[in-house]
Amino acid sequence: MSGRFGARLAEQVAAHGPLCAGIDPHAPLLAAWGLADDAAGVERFGRTVVEALAGHVACVKPQAAFFERHGSRGVAALERVIADARDAGLLTIVDAKRGDIGSTMAGYADAFVGDSPLAGDAVTVSPYLGFGSLRPLLDLAAERGRGVFVLALTSNPEGASVQHAVGADGRPVARAVAEAAAAENAGAAPFGDVGLVVGATVGPAVAGLGIDLDAVNGPLLAPGVGAQGATAADLQQVFGDARRLVLASSSREVLAAGPDPAGLRDAARRSADAVRAALAV
Numbered sequence: 001m002s003g004r005f006g007a008r009l010a011e012q013v014a015a016h017g018p019l020c021a022g023i024d025p026h027a028p029l030l031a032a033w034g035l036a037d038d039a040a041g042v043e044r045f046g047r048t049v050v051e052a053l054a055g056h057v058a059c060v061k062p063q064a065a066f067f068e069r070h071g072s073r074g075v076a077a078l079e080r081v082i083a084d085a086r087d088a089g090l091l092t093i094v095d096a097k098r099g100d101i102g103s104t105m106a107g108y109a110d111a112f113v114g115d116s117p118l119a120g121d122a123v124t125v126s127p128y129l130g131f132g133s134l135r136p137l138l139d140l141a142a143e144r145g146r147g148v149f150v151l152a153l154t155s156n157p158e159g160a161s162v163q164h165a166v167g168a169d170g171r172p173v174a175r176a177v178a179e180a181a182a183a184e185n186a187g188a189a190p191f192g193d194v195g196l197v198v199g200a201t202v203g204p205a206v207a208g209l210g211i212d213l214d215a216v217n218g219p220l221l222a223p224g225v226g227a228q229g230a231t232a233a234d235l236q237q238v239f240g241d242a243r244r245l246v247l248a249s250s251s252r253e254v255l256a257a258g259p260d261p262a263g264l265r266d267a268a269r270r271s272a273d274a275v276r277a278a279l280a281v
């Protein structure tokens with residue numbers, strides 16, 4: 001791994017388009033792929049996606065939950081998927097969505113951005129114990145050149161009850177998260193290593209909450225494209241002038257084309273082309 005996460009991601013997006021393919025081995029997808037719903041099944045699933053998409057997409061995002069549901073052997077499978085991706089030169093965002101008090105966050109930092117085999121190129125985290133609680137993980141990620149994606153406006157409808165709420169300082173909570181991320185990325189080029197998660201499904205919320213996403217100057221991971229109903233065109237409305245920072249994410253829509261590697265590549269290519277076209281407008 002050489003160079004900082006933001007710079008490496010920018011290079012991959014330039015080469016392959018602004019799409020991150022999720023690796024979410026849901027039980028129905030395992031069945032559709034003819035795989036058992038066990039640790040060996042999720043391992044085969046994940047490694048197949050990596051082998052098919054390495055060199056064809058900007059990055060992959062293994063969803064830790066679907067590996068963890070098989071206990072320690074599932075976690076070992078996740079480690080092997082991450083190792084395969086690293087060997088293949090494919091960037092990984094480990095979707096673990098961790099968040100805890102600062103002293104415990106230091107443990108998650110070691111696990112996901114330190115020396116552990118669970119560390120990919122970046123990790124997703126939740127700031128809803130307070131953005132400051134993420135500090136140990138942000139610091140270790142910065143030291144190692146890894147990336148962090150902080151949940152801001154999530155793609156699920158329930159998220160608004162927390163994220164749109166106005167905090168004690170008068171700012172909507174999601175806006176405060178965005179401004180804290182912007183402070184981490186100040187001065188970085190082409191952009192920094194601290195990204196936000198902003199669902200492609202959030203409609204007019206960004207503008208409505210007064211959030212300046214362009215000022216974040218970090219990658220904006222946009223899940224919700226495909227299975228959750230958002231289209232590439234929704235990205236234009238949600239992201240406005242911050243389109244240069246968007247990394248759309250899609251899992252089930254791409255994965256449904258497997259296990260045939262050519263089918264996975266075609267589905268990823270179609271999604272990446274649609275996203276690139278929508279963001280170019």
Ligand SMILES: O=C(O)c1cc(=O)[nH]c(=O)n1[C@@H]1O[C@H](COP(=O)(O)O)[C@@H](O)[C@H]1O
Pocket residue numbers: 022024063095124153154155156197198199223224225226227228249250251252253
């Ligand atoms: O952090 C994420 O990736 C994420 C944040 C969010 O707000 N919404 C969201 O759907 N995700 C993840 O993105 C993936 C979406 O999968 P599909 O709906 O199948 O494309 C899942 O792994 C979710 O956990």
